[in-house]
Amino acid sequence: MNMYFSKNTLDQSARLTANWEDEVRRSAEGNAERKARWSTVSDLEVKRLYTPEDIAETDFARDIGAPGAYPFLRGNQATGYRGRCWTFRMFSGMGSAKDTNTRWRMLLKEGQTGLSTAFDFPTLMGYDSDSPKARGECGRCGVAIDTLDDFLSLMDGIPMDRVTTSMTINPPATALWAMYCAAAESNGVPLTKIGGTIQNDMLKEFIAQKTFMCPPEPSVRLISDTVAFGTQHVPKWNTISISGYHIREAGSTAVQELAFTLRDGIEYVEDVIRRKGLDVDEFAPRLSFFFNAHIDFFEEICKMRAARRIWARVMRDRFHAKNPRSLWMRFHTQTAGCSLTAQQPYNNVVRTAVEALAAVLGGTQSLHTNSLDEVLCLPSDHAVEIALRTQQILAEETGVANTIDPLAGSYFVESLTNRMEEGALAYIEKIDGLGGMIAAIEKGFPQMEIADAAYRFQQQIEAGEKVMIGVNKYENAAKQEIPVLDIDERIEEEQIARLAEVKRKRDSRAVKRDLDALKSACKTGKNVMPFCIEAVKDRATVQEICDVYREVFGEYRDPGLY
């Protein structure tokens, strides 16, 4: 093994560190540290000092290496951000398709480089705006989409051959992606030219975010359908964004976020290989990931660096991938919504800036920065602008993108990166032992691990062991008033009227025929995607497609683990 440090250096380090420790012990008598235990936001203990001995076992070529080369610790791209800056991708959507289209055009004009769609809850759960379950939700926390007509007005004037679009959509991903494909066709853009991402990660929904529809097994099957369809027909599309973001927001630790996300990724790869018979290198390059950038600066950077290295190793050693691109862990990052506070909301600008910096130093490919008002409402124009400018300042003023992976080689950073990897691998092994992620979810394992971590953090906040400024320290009775975005109450009835109009005008026999064909595809195991595209073109609604899934596959209900 090639030691990272010479024996001589390690000896020197041991000697000097021992001297330093003596010195600390002497001075500590009169000058004790401010608290007994120092830990990350995930409660991982941090030592007073890191030295070469903490990374003595590191093998430079094996564990660190160069950017653009295995194990990709230092990034997928040989040129880092100097070649290509991360994509400024602000998650946005509200009200009607037209309202969202207006916001998108504003963001593109202000220098955003990619689109990212927030749908409202009825759309996310596969219900139309006229469903009784949708009452009060229409257009509230995202854009309401029922039919292809809505989708066409959403994309109005957006150059679909040049701008890539991310869609945060899970159970109805097939329906919404089908709409994107149909919209491209209607705008004269071939499927080979469109680029973007559908989140389409159901496992993390069962684990964390609870936007679910069908049971785990058929949910994963639908995902494999999209992966296979994309591989054949939409080669520039990321058919899944394997997400840790929501796992973290649900209260997990950084290690849990890393571990559960990667284990979800493993589950998907196994399913596509088994069910679709594809070679790993055919589809692995289009898998993408999505992480949270929380407030603990170094922990986040190390988490992201570790993520790249673990994935490269998993793809090479577990799945025997040959294509270097299959080994790439490409990921989007969003700053942590759960780190923001309703109290003293302007502080959120600072938190978001620090989190965004961590994401950049962690080497993200794409970034959303939260707006300061997101704990209160959907972001207002003004707040979104500050959030976007935060990224631009990081990219163009601070110089952090000048050199690649600037923190590499730091005793602390490399050591914490190693700890992240070790912790994640232990969880992955445990889940393998439970029979894989679906089995682990059915046993409630990841759910309970997260619930325990979330409660532990809350107790630390209550006890003042962890600090949130404005919440449990430096509280300020005076309220900071900020303007909030109001969604017009009329959106709901207007959207319902639009839907009724589409239903009146469409050829219902064609829709029925399409849905029957889709149903039979569900039952026979044929890829559902071509059937979805046909159905949406004939103006089948999101709910009509999802009702087919619910009927054939059954409905999953919250097991309510606490």
Place this chain on the structure above:
Amino acid sequence: MTEKKIRIMVAKPGLDGHDRGARILARCFRDAGFEVIYTGCHQTPEQIAATAIQEDVDLVGLSCLSGAHRYLFPRVVELLKEQGADDIVVIGGGIIPDQDFQTLYDAGIKAIFTPGSPLDTIVRWVRTNIRPRVNL
């Protein structure tokens, strides 16, 4: 006679599944010595009102992060009233802008707690404002 227990229902109305707050609150109420009925995500106001009555709770705590609170919270109060159970107190939490507070109070929501509210404050509010119902 044994000690009377405060019974609380923690519920998530609507379609959003962000249940971190609700689940933490359920545990916190248990640790405060209350009996907590937790019903999981994606509940309709009708399910919530029916459950509150079947369980004879003193208090219903609603959590909503999707912005649909303006419809969902008042609807629960309305349903309880229709079924002669308006003595059951309803409070709410989640992503709720200050601007909506008054409308919700007017609709009969007795208190609102937004993200960052210390658990201690919520428990204290319950102890001050909720007395376990005395007899028939």
Place this chain on the structure above:
Amino acid sequence: MTQKPEEPEEREQLQKIRAGDVRTASRLIRNLEDESPEARNAMKRIFPYTGRAHVVGITGSPGAGKSTLVDALIASFRKQRKGVGVLAVDPTSPFTGGAILGDRIRMQRHAEDPGVFVRSLATRGALGGLSKAVGDAVHVMDVMGKELILVETVGTGQQEVEIINHSHTVIVVLVPGMGDEIQAIKAGIMEIADIFVINKADRDGSHQLLNELMAMLNMVPEFPGGWRPPVIRIGNCFDPGPFAESLGELAAAINDHYRSLVETDLLGDRMKRKTMVEIHEALRDAILAPILKEMTESGEMEEIAGRLLRKETDPYTIAEEVARRRLK
């Protein structure tokens, strides 16, 4: 203390409960849990109308899927147009006295069905996997006209034999690969089963569990009333078709068992068992509880404890003295 309610109100309460009014019934159950004297008086009026429902106990270790089974059974018996009551028991924390009652999460799709009444109970210190109020709560649901009452125990796997005192039919739920068989035999719950369910039977070890159960049942020389407990295997609840089918089998077995109890006259024995438990509990409440309360409040208990610690006397002598003094 509130005043004793007026006579017409008492009558109204009974009428409302007999008419199936959930609000009145749930409030009475609440008062029973709180052990209010008014609630006991109400039970005196209710008792004559009890005895019509079929009470089914469901026990098994945590994670065995009891609540999911109850949910499916509700659906199944609602199809037979039976009114269904459910009492779901969860543990009270011995440290804080609080409890999270989460069994009904799995049953929420029935929340709005007026033919279904689900009530969660906390153990409040009771041992044996049930709450002290469970027997009375069963009576209340019975008088409401619920034809089937499902009682779900806590499921700690520990000595949950109490359920047999409150039900006509006991279902023991086991899961393969959890070491359940051994636990169950140790805890003595094998003897109380009228029906065995092997839940999550798609898992490894299902056949082994079935064989072990069969071997155990084959060793029993004679079953009371000739009822040999059937073993029903139930698959993954996410596999809608097969799950529904095996569930139908379970529902039929529940009905068959009740019929067998009626035909063999064993129903009377089971009801008598419940009555005996109730009279024991009532006597304890009426005789022992006030004595203990008075002795505690007067400080006598404290004084006795001191004498016992100093070995000046023994518990047996004390008990005889108290009995002589109080029960004249």
